[in-house]
Amino acid sequence: MAVSFKLNGKPVTLEVDPEMPLLWAVREFAGLTGTKFGCGMAQCGACTMHVEGQPTRSCSMAVGDVEGQSVTTIEGLSGKAATAVQAAWENIQVPQCGYCQSGQIMSAVALLEQTPKPNDEDINAAMSGNICRCATYVRIRAAIHSASDMMEG
Structure with missing residues (x-):
């Protein structure tokens, strides 16, 4: 079908x-x-x-x-939030093994498109359910804050 x-x-x-x-x-x-x-x-x-x-x-x-x-x-991610998240992920060197990172990035971009200046609580809520076996959660949160700052100017 x-x-x-x-x-x-x-x-x-x-x-x-x-x-x-x-x-x-x-x-x-x-x-x-x-x-x-x-x-x-x-x-x-x-x-x-x-x-x-x-x-x-x-x-x-x-x-x-x-x-x-x-x-x-x-593969199709584009726009201001996507560009900022991808740059922040590289700058902060978020991935270790990288397996979960496409899902992490997709969730982070969606968060920033809806909440351009999230606080830690917003980030925790949006990213809950995204598991990273390497436990890079601190770097993920830092990268989302950094991407938010990049989007501001």
Whole structure:
């Protein structure tokens, strides 16, 4: 069956079972492998994509549920918040192993797009559910504050 939606700003139609998780449809049928599989239960955040601008766990969402909607993966991230987050991640050297980082970045960008000047409580709430096995949480928080400052000027 065909499922059509916008993927990183471009219309796509994938010939997939509409019950297939969005993560697998994007990785296996659209060839975008930046979004990672972590737990398969929407608990770790590694699979975070934006659906209609909202951070969404793609491992537990059926691709059929995004019919006609806009989906953004780490490969399609753009805009002021995305640029600032990516620069801050590099400047502060956030990643260690890097496996969770696409999900962390997707959640951080969504936060800054909605709350350009977050406090620690805002960051904790937005980033909860994004697990980093290397425990770089202090650097992640610092990078989000730094990205926020970059966006201000």
